[in-house]
Amino acid sequence: MNTSSNDAAFVEFERVQKSYDGEALVVKDLNLSLPKGEFLTMLGPSGSGKTTCLMMLAGFETATHGDIRLDGKSINNIPPHKRGIGMVFQNYALFPHMTVAENLSFPLEVRKIGKSEREEKVKRALDMVQMGDFAGRRPAQLSGGQQQRIALSRALVFEPELVLMDEPLGALDKQLRETLQFEITNLAHDLGITTVYVTHDQTEALTMSDRVAVFDDGRIQQLAPPDQLYEAPENSFVAQFIGENNTLEGVVKEINNDRALVQLDGGGLIDAKPVNVSKVGERTRVSIRPERVEYNKDRLSADAHTLNAEVLEFIYMGDIFRTRLRVAGRDDFVIKTRNAPDQVRLKPGQQIEIGWLAEDCRALDA
Amino acid sequence: MTDNTANTASDGPMLAADGTTLKSSLNRALRRQKLRALMLIAPLLIFVLLTFIAPIADMLFRSVENQIVSETLPRTTAALADWDATGDTAPPEPVFKDLYEDMFIAKERKLHTRLGSRLNYELTGVSSLFRKSGRKVEDMGEVYQDQFEDLNKFWKKGENWNVLMGTSSWLAAQNAWDKASKTAQPTLEIKPEIAALLPQTAQMFTLFAEFVQVDENDNLAKEDPWAIVYSALYDDLTAGANVAGYSGEGAAELQEAAAAVSSFETVDFTAAFTKIDKDWASVDVWRTLQVYSPEFTAGYFLNAVDMQKTIDGPEMRPENEQLYLKLFVRTLFMSLVITGSCILLGYPVGFILANLPARTANLLMILVLLPFWTSLLVRTSAWKVMLQQQGVVNDTLVWLGVVADDSRLALINNQTGTIIAMTHILLPFMILPLYSVMKTIPPSYLRAAKSLGATNWTAFWRVYFPQSVPGIGAGSILVFILSIGYYITPEIVGGTTGTFISNRIAYHISSSLNWGLAAALGAILLAVVLGLYWAYDRIVGIDNVKLGG
């Protein structure tokens, strides 16, 4: 597919707002732009407005304010069937009275494509998802995973440039989900399709996407590639929401360029990277990933601040050890260490000192 | 990447733990469950059998049953079997004699008018013919009675007959019997030698005795025999009964009578009946009698499809007597129209109900159900008020200038009236199944169709509509079957052109009392419904009928 316009925005939300009842805003000031070919995931807790955004893009809901553009053209007044957007629904929405082949040929029929071409495209689309042998079946005669594949190939059979998927794997078991995640991303990339994918499973979001938009409270909290999202959350909601995270609250005591000294509420001083703090005396929440916590003093720099901790629980998880500590008056501080031959196994009751690199610890909003 | 269900079928049937086949041990386990289930539904089953199956079976039986003719006129129908009905002459004298005997007995038992009304369905005029003949038949055979009585006073008295005919043991018991004692009369026992000597007399006397003793409970000793007993005696004697060989009671009188009968004045029954009514000389009456003498007849059914039995087999009735076929066609046609208008009116309502928020939908549903809470009669009568020439609808149309005041529409007492009123009354039966089926169609299907590029109409027609067809099917079957048998509404608003076959059935049940024809019409209606049901199953498939999710 055409990749020359890769950085020009293909889908754009500009200051979009949506209210269903005229009282509460479900989507507040949404700004989003994604280039052609990108796989973007909308991730967020239930009720955060992900489906609503998708429905506005597909044309089933109208934005109460703002502009949605597709390939540079505003689509606010284009009816859904003219938008040419492929869509995969959470419950698949395969037409139960049609066979698999008829389901797939439906979008081609309404586009008045000739019979032979139709059949060829249907066959190609089915082969693409390894479902070529199931053309004559009814959706009810398929397993959940098979239905999901058919729904996917139906959304792709008319070669849309944009495909929307609303929690397409929500109803499947873990193993099948992982296989399909892989298949969907591969397909999307092979065909060069722009994809907007909705999920509230963060692993899914992180493994599949080029970029992830974290939704909360009707806003995008952060829009970034998965690694940045994990390693450099921009606020404490994202830090909490993505992956496991340790949070400590405190007040900024000193601040210079890229280093902040935080006085914790539970006692103790730590180094952190200022992200959302700028002044001394501001309240902050510092966030540190469990696997970035170090308790081996030799590996910390000499001037690093450390905290005293008591081991509460040691959990053996095979590839990693998960240890729960009491730190600065909190019982829920978790560290993860790799199960390496030289790794120390901590015992409950043991007193240790923990620390980290200042850039791994982010001082975020309170 | 296909989901492969590995099939590990081994050879031979599966065995359960105790070595019996799995199938038989499963059956054993299920049997007790089934039995318990059967016992739970037994009361209802019996109720249904008694109140539903039995009446239908009875109706089907009545539609072919015709025993009344052969029961009332047993001798005549037997004799008529040999009569050639294709000729143009009435049957010969012996048949008339049999008719005399049958008629006499029927008249005594007061059964002849019933048979007359029955046969009147087939040939008009038979009813009055039978009534008239019944009145006069008693006098007909008295010629013989008078001659026997003139010959010897012996024949006048019932007790003498008893002595002649009955065994002595019976006679003693009969004489000892007292009516006041309220015990049953001892049943007449004919002397074997008399039964052999005078077979016809014995038969007639037995009938007479049975009538007196059982039907009337009068003392047989005090009753004088029927005239047909005398004519039977005349027949026996003229047939050459060997009275000389008889030596019991009354032997002398018998011998005297046997000598005298040859000079008796005889009765010409053909002439006698023809004198009562010359219809007896026409073949029509006799043909009808012959055609309807079997115990079962297709006559009601033929009647119900405007045909009649003739000697050449069934044929259509004359044009001006045809009625039922037209009514059947009209009933089917109007039921179809009503079903169609129910679909047209009910579909959008069902759609809206299914797609509104629950609160509003419930409110509207109450409006849909409201008619159920009003009497059917009231609703139908309301239509009468609405639709008449000076009614609300016409007034409004005139006021709007749609129709002129002097050409108000005839909306009632015709087919239009029936269709309007019945569509209104049956509409809920269409809306409810439609609603419950539409309720189960997720809105995501329509969205999916639109996202695939279908316009609103295509999405509705290709995706939504096919899924709502089971609802249409269920509603249509309900409405159609209900309307095909509807009675009250067409009766009130239908006038003459808007009535259904059921109105005719009701007429035959309550007014003309021709239950056989009513049963035949009902049976045809039942067959039509079953036939349509079968056709529906073949075309649409009965699994495609859904009354709900």
Ligand SMILES: Nc1ncnc2c1ncn2[C@@H]1O[C@H](COP(=O)(O)OP(=O)(O)OP(=O)(O)O)[C@@H](O)[C@H]1O
């Ligand atoms: N048709 C509607 N009418 C009124 N409110 C609605 C409607 N659809 C959604 N909402 C409200 O809008 C908010 C956002 O809903 P939305 O479906 O977009 O959430 P979501 O992020 O997709 O959640 P989930 O992960 O559970 O699917 C919710 O509070 C919901 O109650």
Ligand SMILES: [Mg+2]
């Ligand atoms: Mg959702």
